[in-house]
Amino acid sequence: MFYGYYFWGMHAMWWFIWFIFLFWIFVLPYDIPGERRNKKSESPLDILKRRFASGQITKAEYEESKKVLESDSVKNNSM
Known part of the structure; x- marks a missing residue:
């Protein structure tokens, strides 16, 4: 039965939110001024x-x- 769920049970907006979240964690460089100071x-x-x-x-x-x-x-x- 079809309940309006797409993309493996998640709406497209949720996939977009997850993508942005994972991009923010793993891809953004750490040398942005005012951001993570690991060095x-x-x-x-x-x-x-x-x-x-x-x-x-x-x-x-x-x-x-x-x-x-x-x-x-x-x-x-x-x-």
């Missing part, structure tokens, strides 16, 4: 350490930049 944000000091380790900056530049970053950090924490 740890790098601090400026972490970036500086990485640049020094890769040889992009010299030890003198590293030490000078580190002092500037640490002094800025102290100023921001005292406010």
